[in-house]
Amino acid sequence: xKFNTDFDYKERVIQIFEQNxxxxxxxxxxxxxxxxxxxxxxxxINEHLQQDGFAxxxxxxxxxxxxxxxxxxxxxxxxFRVLTAEIKVSHLRPGVGDKLIGYGYVLKxxxxxxxxxxxxxxxxxxxxxxxxSTIMAVTKG
Amino acid sequence: xKFNTDFDYKERVIQIFEQNxxxxxxxxxxxxxxxxxxxxxxxxINEHLQQDGFAxxxxxxxxxxxxxxxxxxxxxxxxFRVLTAEIKVSHLRPGVGDKLIGYGYVLKxxxxxxxxxxxxxxxxxxxxxxxxSTIMAVTKG
Amino acid sequence: xKFNTDFDYKERVIQIFEQNxxxxxxxxxxxxxxxxxxxxxxxxINEHLQQDGFAxxxxxxxxxxxxxxxxxxxxxxxxFRVLTAEIKVSHLRPGVGDKLIGYGYVLKxxxxxxxxxxxxxxxxxxxxxxxxSTIMAVTKG
Amino acid sequence: xKFNTDFDYKERVIQIFEQNxxxxxxxxxxxxxxxxxxxxxxxxINEHLQQDGFAxxxxxxxxxxxxxxxxxxxxxxxxFRVLTAEIKVSHLRPGVGDKLIGYGYVLKxxxxxxxxxxxxxxxxxxxxxxxxSTIMAVTKG
Numbered sequence: 001x002k003f004n005t006d007f008d009y010k011e012r013v014i015q016i017f018e019q020n021x022x023x024x025x026x027x028x029x030x031x032x033x034x035x036x037x038x039x040x041x042x043x044x045i046n047e048h049l050q051q052d053g054f055a056x057x058x059x060x061x062x063x064x065x066x067x068x069x070x071x072x073x074x075x076x077x078x079x080f081r082v083l084t085a086e087i088k089v090s091h092l093r094p095g096v097g098d099k100l101i102g103y104g105y106v107l108k109x110x111x112x113x114x115x116x117x118x119x120x121x122x123x124x125x126x127x128x129x130x131x132x133s134t135i136m137a138v139t140k141g
Numbered sequence: 142x143k144f145n146t147d148f149d150y151k152e153r154v155i156q157i158f159e160q161n162x163x164x165x166x167x168x169x170x171x172x173x174x175x176x177x178x179x180x181x182x183x184x185x186i187n188e189h190l191q192q193d194g195f196a197x198x199x200x201x202x203x204x205x206x207x208x209x210x211x212x213x214x215x216x217x218x219x220x221f222r223v224l225t226a227e228i229k230v231s232h233l234r235p236g237v238g239d240k241l242i243g244y245g246y247v248l249k250x251x252x253x254x255x256x257x258x259x260x261x262x263x264x265x266x267x268x269x270x271x272x273x274s275t276i277m278a279v280t281k282g
Numbered sequence: 283x284k285f286n287t288d289f290d291y292k293e294r295v296i297q298i299f300e301q302n303x304x305x306x307x308x309x310x311x312x313x314x315x316x317x318x319x320x321x322x323x324x325x326x327i328n329e330h331l332q333q334d335g336f337a338x339x340x341x342x343x344x345x346x347x348x349x350x351x352x353x354x355x356x357x358x359x360x361x362f363r364v365l366t367a368e369i370k371v372s373h374l375r376p377g378v379g380d381k382l383i384g385y386g387y388v389l390k391x392x393x394x395x396x397x398x399x400x401x402x403x404x405x406x407x408x409x410x411x412x413x414x415s416t417i418m419a420v421t422k423g
Numbered sequence: 424x425k426f427n428t429d430f431d432y433k434e435r436v437i438q439i440f441e442q443n444x445x446x447x448x449x450x451x452x453x454x455x456x457x458x459x460x461x462x463x464x465x466x467x468i469n470e471h472l473q474q475d476g477f478a479x480x481x482x483x484x485x486x487x488x489x490x491x492x493x494x495x496x497x498x499x500x501x502x503f504r505v506l507t508a509e510i511k512v513s514h515l516r517p518g519v520g521d522k523l524i525g526y527g528y529v530l531k532x533x534x535x536x537x538x539x540x541x542x543x544x545x546x547x548x549x550x551x552x553x554x555x556s557t558i559m560a561v562t563k564g
Contacts, residue, residue: 062199
């Protein structure tokens with residue numbers, strides 16, 4: 001799905017990310033920023049594991065929300081902002097590896113709501129470990 | 142909803158939590174542990190905020206998953222273990238305050254699946270800021 | 283949760299329902315209409331069963347969506363209208379019985395979005411067979 | 424995603440559908456049956472519309488559940504059966520047209536749980552009006 005934007009979506013996404021304490025706290029790094037699609041990775045450190053040594057559900061939820069939200073921002077010009085209204089994450093496989101790779105993308109752009117999804121990969125070879133479906137609400141900042 | 146258990150559910154929940162790097166990383170502290178219901182709180186520090194100064198969606202997801210999962214463990218004796226199969230979180234209000242308070246509880250216990258929910262509160266006076274609905278899969282460790 | 287309304291919410295809900303071909307097709311009958319809470323029942327006929335003789339998931343989804351949507355309408359005055367943006371339904375138990383009883387209620391009222399839930403009961407004695415969580419988008423008709 | 428099966432998946436899906444009163448009640452017709460992927464259509468009659476003349480959420484939920492469940496059956500040999508544990512449906516656009524076309528597919532096959540999705544199209548030209556994400560529980564019939 002391609003989206004047209006009349007603003008600098010790369011700068012927009014990076015600017016929003018710079019204001020996001022939590023994303024930086026997770027040491028998230030961008031791979032690619034497109035209009036409606038953002039990808040990146042974060043290291044999977046010991047503090048992010050649960051009792052079985054897998055990536056904790058919470059950390060998978062966090063990167064899912066992050067990349068889906070940044071994808072939503074890539075098609076949302078100022079002064080509008082984006083908030084996660086709801087998100088569902090399905091955990092397909094346990095996450096074992098040294099980093100999480102996330103792809104967030106917009107399924108349907110709306111005036112008030114964006115429908116987005118995210119896919120999270122982990123391990124060597126990379127496997128799809130989680131898939132998220134979310135509604136992002138557009139608000140006037 | 143009350144559940145009967147024939148094992149020490151408090152010890153079980155605490156033991157699982159002690160093995161959970163991520164939960165400890167969040168500085169989660171228990172309020173109460175019952176059979177099928179677990180509550181607690183975590184501080185909302187600067188690293189957990191997003192670009193608008195609200196609690197980041199990811200951190201709300203993390204505590205939702207944590208308390209729902211611990212509630213599931215409170216009715217799941219060893220050698221069985223619990224993994225989040227899916228979770229949906231609705232963000233009702235922005236989270237503003239110095240801590241998040243979470244209640245996780247079991248809606249329906251099953252042999253292979255537990256259906257759980259979580260409610261997250263924030264602020265003074267406390268307001269319900271998020272509600273989660275999740276399926277926890279029971280596995281043989 | 284109680285909600286204040288400055289319009290006749292009962293008339294509003296009944297009027298919307300009268301325009302709803304699908305709800306009437308299901309032979310839904312109201313039990314009670316309050317501001318933010320609607321309940322009712324529909325017969326579980328042979329055409330609504332799946333291959334194991336249980337209520338089909340689709341029919342449980344239908345009544346969940348119906349009562350949650352009517353609850354949303356009970357707090358939404360004209361000219362505003364309500365559309366289901368997303369709904370998640372958890373099937374806790376197989377539905378066996380001669381009717382489905384549904385409770386829809388508003389968890390959080392918003393300007394653009396209402397967060398609602400629904401609980402579906404079936405059998406004698408009545409058991410909770412499904413629980414739904416939904417976002418209803420408010421639109422200007 | 425391709426799946427290997429050692430049973431006649433087409434016969435399996437058709438047999439299950441023949442036992443499904445609700446699916447037949449909706450006048451669902453198959454387009455294609457593959458291992459892990461099932462598509463088909465149902466007419467959008469007046470009884471399936473809501474108060475604005477759009478396809479009712481309940482009917483979109485019904486076909487989503489139906490095609491996702493049949494896709495799950497296409498990779499599940501007897502004596503095992505499949506039940507919808509939970510389903511989330513996002514309504515991207517209002518459904519306007521004379522039929523609904525549904526694609527159900529398996530995202531991840533498991534011993535106890537299948538993760539499936541469904542996409543629902545409507546109108547001329549066909550537009551994606553809904554997307555579903557679901558967990559199907561495998562049970563021993």
